[in-house]
Amino acid sequence: MNIKRSEELFKEAQKYIPGGVNSPVRAFKSVGGNPLFISKGHGSKMTDVDGNEYIDYIGSWGPHIFGHNPDFVKDALYNAIENGVSFGAPTEIEIKMAKLVTEIIPSLEMVRMVNSGTEATMSAVRAARGYTGREKFIKFEGCYHGHADYFLIKAGSGALTLGVPTSPGVTTGNAKDTLMADFNDLESVKKLVSENKNEIAAIIVEPIAGNMGVVRMSDEFAKGLRQICDEEGIVLIFDEVMTGFRVAKGGAQEVLGIKPDLSTFGKIIGGGLPVGAFGGKKEIMERIAPSGPIYQAGTLSGNPLAMSVGYAVLSYIKENSKIYELLEEKSVYLEKGMKENLERLGKNYAMNRVGSMSCMFFTEEEVTDFKTAVKSNTELYGKYFHEMLKRGIYLAPAQFEAMFVSSVHSKEDLDKTIDAHYESLKAIL
Numbered sequence: 001m002n003i004k005r006s007e008e009l010f011k012e013a014q015k016y017i018p019g020g021v022n023s024p025v026r027a028f029k030s031v032g033g034n035p036l037f038i039s040k041g042h043g044s045k046m047t048d049v050d051g052n053e054y055i056d057y058i059g060s061w062g063p064h065i066f067g068h069n070p071d072f073v074k075d076a077l078y079n080a081i082e083n084g085v086s087f088g089a090p091t092e093i094e095i096k097m098a099k100l101v102t103e104i105i106p107s108l109e110m111v112r113m114v115n116s117g118t119e120a121t122m123s124a125v126r127a128a129r130g131y132t133g134r135e136k137f138i139k140f141e142g143c144y145h146g147h148a149d150y151f152l153i154k155a156g157s158g159a160l161t162l163g164v165p166t167s168p169g170v171t172t173g174n175a176k177d178t179l180m181a182d183f184n185d186l187e188s189v190k191k192l193v194s195e196n197k198n199e200i201a202a203i204i205v206e207p208i209a210g211n212m213g214v215v216r217m218s219d220e221f222a223k224g225l226r227q228i229c230d231e232e233g234i235v236l237i238f239d240e241v242m243t244g245f246r247v248a249k250g251g252a253q254e255v256l257g258i259k260p261d262l263s264t265f266g267k268i269i270g271g272g273l274p275v276g277a278f279g280g281k282k283e284i285m286e287r288i289a290p291s292g293p294i295y296q297a298g299t300l301s302g303n304p305l306a307m308s309v310g311y312a313v314l315s316y317i318k319e320n321s322k323i324y325e326l327l328e329e330k331s332v333y334l335e336k337g338m339k340e341n342l343e344r345l346g347k348n349y350a351m352n353r354v355g356s357m358s359c360m361f362f363t364e365e366e367v368t369d370f371k372t373a374v375k376s377n378t379e380l381y382g383k384y385f386h387e388m389l390k391r392g393i394y395l396a397p398a399q400f401e402a403m404f405v406s407s408v409h410s411k412e413d414l415d416k417t418i419d420a421h422y423e424s425l426k427a428i429l
């Protein structure tokens with residue numbers, strides 16, 4: 001595989017950008033090798049600067065539920081550009097967008113737009129703290145909520161794969177209010193709650209974790225969290241940056257049948273443009289500035305280009321609910337093919353899937369939490385990743401991420417992927 005131009009660009013990039021990338025996982029550090037510089041994407045495929053084409057299962061880390069660059073997204077963007085790219089003043093599209101989001105997600109009575117998932121989660125925690133007057137919050141080992149200081153403690157995603165789950169730069173002061181519990185383990189939550197009576201503002205969780213690989217919250221755990229929050233006056237925050245509009249129209253909260261008090265969004269809500277959002281109960285959201293004292297702001301928040309693309313994507317989702325059946329069908333087909341491969345190879349690797357988000361772990365043990373996820377052989381994942389890449393399949397360059405199927409992955413794409421999966425595993429095992 002010729003990747004000469006990508007290699008040249010990576011050398012050049014490292015002179016000016018830390019590690020040559022603007023977000024760590026992209027650098028291929030945990031799988032080794034040279035990251036590919038991408039020149040274009042269309043439908044289910046991406047092309048690198050050397051002209052190699054790949055079937056893409058990252059989809060910009062989640063946003064591209066309809067594949068790369070669909071016409072309706074391009075049209076929305078072109079139309080918005082005609083009128084100007086940013087005003088820093090209210091626009092009508094922001095109301096349309098907020099109304100649409102609150103219609104799609106029943107637990108959202110009000111919503112505030114921001115620019116990224118990180119902004120959404122840090123603002124949601126601030127809202128919970130301001131509302132309850134309490135300072136501590138609970139997060140779960142292996143869950144990733146963006147890179148605000150107090151989240152980078154035993155975090156997942158790039159922080160985990162690069163070996164810095166607790167980042168230098170996070171002060172003791174910042175870390176002391178973050179309480180750590182075990183995903184899918186209600187007892188660990190109860191213990192923290194009883195040890196910190198009336199001090200916990202929020203429990204924040206990825207209801208279907210996507211940053212320690214894909215790990216679904218059990219129904220019992222979900223119900224238990226809701227009950228604890230109700231009894232203790234704690235704000236339950238579902239971080240749906242990955243799962244929102246992905247695992248179901250109404251996100252993981254629809255799948256689990258649980259109404260959180262606040263939710264956070266990113267990725268699909270911006271259709272590939274930088275958008276995040278947080279929202280939920282009116283009585284909490286009304287405390288946000290300027291209607292309340294909890295400060296939160298942003299020059300580019302509600303940006304008209306980003307809102308226009310997000311609105312186009314969410315309108316499409318709202319009008320085409322069948323999209324989730326299609327995604328499920330494609331994802332089941334892929335999962336079945338991969339499971340058959342594993343059987344042929346005599347391997348029983350754990351495969352977790354919720355809708356079009358999935359993950360294969362290089363461990364034969366069932367993966368239900370952080371401890372079982374990290375049993376996966378990451379060295380083997382690195383080899384597998386490169387074998388797949390050689391065969392034209394672009395997966396996440398790290399074990400603890402998700403594989404995303406889009407509505408435009410064709411049967412031919414999926415068959416090619418299943419074949420590549422078999423050949424790649426055969427080559428490394």
Ligand code: HOZ
Binds near residue numbers: 157211401
């Ligand atoms: N936070 C993303 C992984 N869960 C990575 C984003 C990126 O590198 O673009």
